Amino acid sequence: MSSFCLIIQGAPSSSASLSALNFAKAVIGSGHQIHRLFFFQDGVLNACANIVAPQDELHLPKAWQQLIRSNALDAVVCATSALKRGIVDKTESDRYELGGSTMLEGFTLSGLGQLVEAGLEADRVINFAP
Amino acid sequence: MTSKKFLFVSTRAPWQQGHAAACADALMTHAVFEQETWLFLTGDGVLQLLDKQDGSAIGQKTMAKLFPALEVYGVREVLVDMESLESRGLVEADLMMKVTIAGKDRMKALIHECDQVLVF
Amino acid sequence: MILNTINKSDISSTSLLACLATMTNEDALLLLEDGVYAAQSASVLPSMIPAGVTLHVLQEDLAARGISDRISPDFIRVDYREFVSLALQCDKIVSWN
Numbered sequence: 001m002s003s004f005c006l007i008i009q010g011a012p013s014s015s016a017s018l019s020a021l022n023f024a025k026a027v028i029g030s031g032h033q034i035h036r037l038f039f040f041q042d043g044v045l046n047a048c049a050n051i052v053a054p055q056d057e058l059h060l061p062k063a064w065q066q067l068i069r070s071n072a073l074d075a076v077v078c079a080t081s082a083l084k085r086g087i088v089d090k091t092e093s094d095r096y097e098l099g100g101s102t103m104l105e106g107f108t109l110s111g112l113g114q115l116v117e118a119g120l121e122a123d124r125v126i127n128f129a130p
Numbered sequence: 131m132t133s134k135k136f137l138f139v140s141t142r143a144p145w146q147q148g149h150a151a152a153c154a155d156a157l158m159t160h161a162v163f164e165q166e167t168w169l170f171l172t173g174d175g176v177l178q179l180l181d182k183q184d185g186s187a188i189g190q191k192t193m194a195k196l197f198p199a200l201e202v203y204g205v206r207e208v209l210v211d212m213e214s215l216e217s218r219g220l221v222e223a224d225l226m227m228k229v230t231i232a233g234k235d236r237m238k239a240l241i242h243e244c245d246q247v248l249v250f
Numbered sequence: 251m252i253l254n255t256i257n258k259s260d261i262s263s264t265s266l267l268a269c270l271a272t273m274t275n276e277d278a279l280l281l282l283e284d285g286v287y288a289a290q291s292a293s294v295l296p297s298m299i300p301a302g303v304t305l306h307v308l309q310e311d312l313a314a315r316g317i318s319d320r321i322s323p324d325f326i327r328v329d330y331r332e333f334v335s336l337a338l339q340c341d342k343i344v345s346w347n
Contacts, residue, residue, distance in 0.1 A: 116163040141264050172264060
């Protein structure tokens with residue numbers, strides 16, 4: 001069994017996010033492990049709780065959340081990228097006196113150090129960028 | 131902490147959707163965490179090193195000011211693709227700092243030698 | 251051995267040219283997303299690639315774009331599971347974008 005770190009840099013509207021989701025499912029389906037999902041740049045929008053998708057379209061943030069929950073994945077959202085794009089958890093919302101968390105449960109805000117760590121620990125790192 | 135070799139390849143112009151800045155952030159974080167890092171600028175990426183950039187003209191921070199600090203962060207080497215410079219009519223004197231001007235052969239060697247390669 | 255991936259259709263793009271210049275004959279190339287358009291029979295891409303490089307194209311992205319029947323025989327069609335195995339057969343993945 002091998003482990004992967006996936007870097008997701010594309011918004012839910014991008015091919016990059018969709019490809020990454022399909023790749024992640026195939027990793028798990030092939031009996032391998034996901035060491036970490038690292039959402040970076042516009043990729044942090046995949047953790048947005050306020051996205052409404054048309055009923056006949058795939059809701060990527062919810063699809064990611066479901067994958068994360070059902071496989072207990074470590075899903076890190078880059079805090080610098082996230083704050084710039086309005087994605088905050090309860091702690092950050094309180095700190096900046098915003099209107100509450102805008103981040104889906106299952107995702108965790110953290111720093112780029114988590115990407116370095118994943119690069120050292122995972123067997124393969126793969127970057128999905130738009 | 132264990133150490134690996136990381137190559138960052140930056141291919142975009144300085145103000146394009148924050149790609150260049152994200153690359154620099156990721157690069158510096160890896161260097162701060164005591165990893166061996168290299169930056170290779172190719173294509174429009176070479177424009178990031180142009181001298182006289184002034185972000186204040188468009189109400190932005192001048193990202194290019196970061197470059198001279200990369201050595202302090204422990205980045206091993208900043209390389210610029212020779213062909214990309216030439217095809218944009220640029221010479222070494224147009225750049226803001228001393229860098230290694232290199233051909234694609236050097237990029238090829240680095241890509242094969244490093245443990246991880248991230249293209250931005 | 252490196253797995254290079256390309257997700258853009260523009261065969262004159264910086265990334266693709268850099269990718270081509272840095273591959274060795276032991277490497278592999280996988281086209282995905284809009285990169286799959288370059289796998290069509292009329293594409294000049296295969297002629298630009300060093301001999302020995304194995305060429306792969308993601309079949310889901312071909313089907314989505316309606317070009318499954320137009321692919322050069324130089325390419326091996328793979329699904330996501332085969333993409334995962336390919337990533338593991340290689341030492342690292344370089345995603346050009």
